[in-house]
Amino acid sequence: MQGLNPSNRPHGDPSRHAPNRPAPARPVAPQQRRRDPAPSRLAYRLNRLMLTPLYRRLLHVGLPAFLAVMVAGIWLSDEDRRASLTGGIDGLVQKVQNRDEFMVRMMTIEGASPVVDKGLRAMLPVELPASSFDIDLEKLRERVLKLDAVEAIELRIKPGGVLSAVVTERVPVMLWRHARGIELLDKTGHRVASATSRDVRKDLPVIAGEGADKAAAEALALIDAAGPILPRLRGLERMGERRWDVVLDRGQRIMLPEDKAVMALEHAIALVRAQDLLARDVSVVDLRMGNRPILRLGLDAQNMLRRARGQEEIPTGDSADGDRAVASNNKKKAG
Known part of the structure; x- marks a missing residue:
């Protein structure tokens, strides 16, 4: 088989084959080292660490906060800077608090009598105009409630710079006579005011004795139960801080027990209605x-009884002397 290149054929002998010569080699570019797609161990660990939520929060929030606090601490370490900052903040606060929309310029009091109104204005230490931020309503309320005549008060600042006080006064329902004078009490026995005499409030019932104010509720219940004898009622007297005596006109007295006093008074009223007991010469119903x-006769009835027995009459005096005389005669008879 002849070579494909006719130029390589020999000219002398056409039957001889031409020698094979290698083709010239092509220039080969130097091969570059391929990059390994897998990260290094350090890069892998850092990447995994960045995926941790706690580390990310620490890096994104904790580190900036720490730097901010450190810078602020260094800046505030200087005393002059701190004083300047404090003064600036105080000035800004005062400027805001003293704005016209926050100023209180007048005070109104509703539901108070003239006497309570005067005392209330004297007890409220507020110099107007004043900033609403400088008025402590809770402390003012505590000061006002120290007035005996005030049961409750509502304090609030209305729009327009008005300090409003709505007062609920205690209503006196009885007079309490004791060793130190006469006082007006409300339904709970709380003091309302002092009275110079009984004539100040003739429309109110009277209770007397030490500790009577603590049993004011029971006294009111007895007065309500008095019913038919109410026109003759002079008052209630607390005896030994334990029980009540109902004091009537004409020197008569109903002595009530410690317990169930209202029931005992109703029983006495039933006797009055059935037997007209108090119309007789009886000084005490025990x-x-x-x-x-137990009935204690009056002085006239005692003398009548003594005359019937042929005994000496008791001189006209108080019923206590008569009682002592009767007790003395009884002892003599017993002897």
């Missing part, structure tokens, strides 16, 4: 023994 009322 109900301390429960269902066994």
Whole structure:
């Protein structure tokens, strides 16, 4: 088989084959080292660390906060800078608080009598105009409630710079006579005011004795139960801070027990209605023994009884002397 290149054929002998010569080699570019797609161990660990939520928060929030606090601490370490900052903040606060929309210029009081109104204005230490931020309503309320005549008060600042005070006064329902004078009490026994005499409030019932104010509720219940004898009622007297005596006109008295005093008074009123007991010459109706009322006769009835017995009459005086005389005669008879 002849070579494909006719130029390589020999000219002398056409039957001889031409020698094979290698083709010239092409220039080969130097091969570059391929990059390994896998990261290094350090890069891999840092990448995994950045995916941790705690580390990301620490890096994104904690580190900036730490730097900010450190810078602020260094800046505030200087005393002059701190004083300047404090003065600037105080000045800004005062400027805001003293704006016209926050100023209170007048005070109104509703529901108070003239006397309470005057005392209330004297007790409220507010110099107007004043900033609403400088008025402590809770402390003012505590000061006002120290007035005996004030039961409750509502304090608030209305729009327009008005300090409004709505007062609920205590209503006196009885007079309390004791060793130190006369006082007006409300339904709970709380003091309302002092009175110079009984004539100041003739429309109110009277209670007397030490500790009577603590049993004011029971006294009101007894007065409500008095019913038919109410026109003759002079008052209630607290005896030994334990029980009540109902004091009537004509020197008569109903002695009530410690317990169930209202029931005992209703029983006495039933006796009055059935037997007209108090119309007789009886000075004391003693109900301390429960269902066994004990009657103490008046002086005239005692003398009448003594005349019937042929005994010496008791001189005209108080009933206590008569009682002592009767007790003395009884002892003589017993002897």
